[in-house]
Amino acid sequence: MELREYKPVLLLAQNKLNKFLNFPDTATGRLGPPRIPIVGYLPFFNKRLPHKQMTRLSQTYGPVMGIYFGNLPNIVLSGWEAVKEGMLNDDLIGRPSYGFATLLHKEQKGIILTEGDLWKEQRQFTRHHLKSLGMGKASHEVVIQEEAEELIKDIKASQSSVDLTKLFAVSFVNILWSLMGGKKLSRKDPSLLNVVESLDNVLRDADNVAYNDTERLHDYCQILVSTSHISALATVTTQSCYIVDFIPKTVEEHKATLDPDNPRSFIDVYLNEITKHSNNPDTTFSEAQLVSVCWDMFSAGTDTSTSALSNAVLMVILHPHVAQAIYKELDQVVGRNRLPSMEDKHRLVYTEATLNEVYRFRQPAPLSVPHKALKDTILQGHRIPAETVVLMNIYSVHMDQDYWGDPHVFRPERFIKSDGSLRKDERFIPFGKGKRLCVGEPQARMSTFLFFTALMQHFIFKLDPAIPVVDTEGRFGVTLAAPDYKVFAEARF
Structure with a gap:
């Protein structure tokens, strides 16, 4: 299943859901790839080499990227500056x-x-x-x-x-x-x-x-x-x-x-x-x-x-x-x-x-064990809400x-x-x-x-x-x- 084939439908679905829930781009306010209601990005998730997929997506959506696994908002950090700051942030x-x-x-x-x-x-x-x-x-x-x-x-x-x-x-x-x-x-x-x-x-x-x-x-x-x-x-x-x-x-x-x-x-x-x-x-x-x-x-x-x-x-x-x-x-x-x-x-x-x-x-x-924000925190100038799951993309650094x-x-x-x-x-x-x-x-x-x-x-x-x-x-x-x-x-x- 190629994401680009469904992109118009996904964008429409996401826009309607975001409008209903009063979300800006994702639940975390971060830019990220389109998602399907309820299941999020999981149908397009590359389980074989997810670290490479996350690295490619970060080139479009940036080093602090929002992505949904199911109905749960996650943050993926890519690149040295974002990953280092994330690993050294005691709130994460x-x-x-x-x-x-x-x-x-x-x-x-x-x-x-x-x-x-x-x-x-x-x-x-x-x-x-x-x-x-x-x-x-x-x-x-x-x-x-x-x-x-x-x-x-x-x-x-x-x-x-x-x-x-x-x-x-x-x-x-x-x-x-x-x-x-x-x-x-x-x-x-x-x-x-x-x-x-x-x-x-x-x-x-x-x-x-x-x-x-x-x-x-x-x-x-x-x-x-x-x-x-x-x-x-x-x-x-x-x-x-x-x-x-x-x-x-x-x-x-x-x-x-x-x-x-x-x-x-x-x-x-x-x-x-x-x-x-x-x-x-x-x-x-x-x-x-x-x-x-x-x-x-x-x-x-x-x-x-x-x-x-x-x-x-x-x-x-x-x-x-x-x-x-x-x-x-x-x-x-x-x-x-x-x-x-x-x-x-x-x-x-x-x-x-x-x-x-x-x-x-x-x-x-290549992807760290998932971290979680213990409280609201700031990362690379972005607000990360408490309870948000954060993944460190070490592959992108190496x-x-x-x-x-x-x-x-x-x-x-x-x-x-x-x-x-x-x-x-x-x-x-x-x-x-x-x-x-x-x-x-x-x-x-x-x-x-x-x-x-x-x-x-x-x-x-x-x-x-x-x-x-x-x-x-x-x-x-x-x-x-x-x-x-x-x-x-x-x-x-």
Whole structure:
């Protein structure tokens, strides 16, 4: 369905509705694309690559654009100035309510989808104690390297082409679980494999639910907007229930063997905190909240890191000169008798620049998790009413041609200074900015670096021609996943 074919009808419908409701252009007073009454812009919404569509629309309607998903007004921010101002505006750090979240957890809990005092306390606690348990630190490096060795063995043992994305997902879930649950599982453990499969199913369908499902979107709107919404909600709910059941079972196991003086994991630390606040009726610490925090870490940490690593391998396959430069640097700095470590990072400048370019070129989260205005606020001179949902278009920042020059070219050199050192850039924001900056960034950066360098040290990858990569744009869900592909892995030594 092409929007231009229906534009006269849409404009007439919108003008009549706006006149009736006394709206100027949209409910927020912002310019934006025409909408159909009740369903808004959803029939024309590009669920495959929404970030690209929003960027194109912003060229017509500006960096602060109003758009309706169903009968709900939203704001999409595009371009560096608008996105930066939005991310740093403390009035825009709220979260909208989602029916599927309350369906799973009875009420909206965790860190990603919460706001206010609960979010502040839980985010601070989680960040502090994950760091104390080794997140992003040298003490956790050994665990990641052990997992990298197991990953390398799995690839070498394969008798045919390999689906790296599935193998990577197992690795990242296992690494996260070592922090949350205190131990790594066997890569063949059925419970681990079921969690990985369920996560993939949830995160591929959750976008369909998220844009069609908020507590303020009427049930009849959901049905009119998309029949696939019901199917997607069923998938998300069913698959999420497996993970939500897996986590409480583990919590119960930890409760039975807990030594308060010697916590083994984040779950133990959190259980101690629940006991500490047991007499406080206003406490935010509960077993339900613990389950939700673990779910958040699984869903956010696994998908973004798996996408980044899968895209990194694909990019070096498609750009052989980049792969050759990385091989040369790894051989010179690390050699072949040990795995790369974090101590090597400052000398593996080209390799690190390549990973930065992957994050820029194939941003795992091109559209931010939806924000919400906590109160009336001003953004780029525009009034944003309280409760308005705001999306940050990070893709538009990373693909700004006026700034980057050749943003659609994969070129790691853009992150290297003339003196050969790594160049930092404030417009490089793959993990966001401000108070909603991703809690797991240190862990994601560290594990992706160690896995990528270990893989490039050991293998030369070639695409399996039986599964052609038609384009490299990827598959959009909650994040932008790498396209489906398989590789043949040739040992370098």
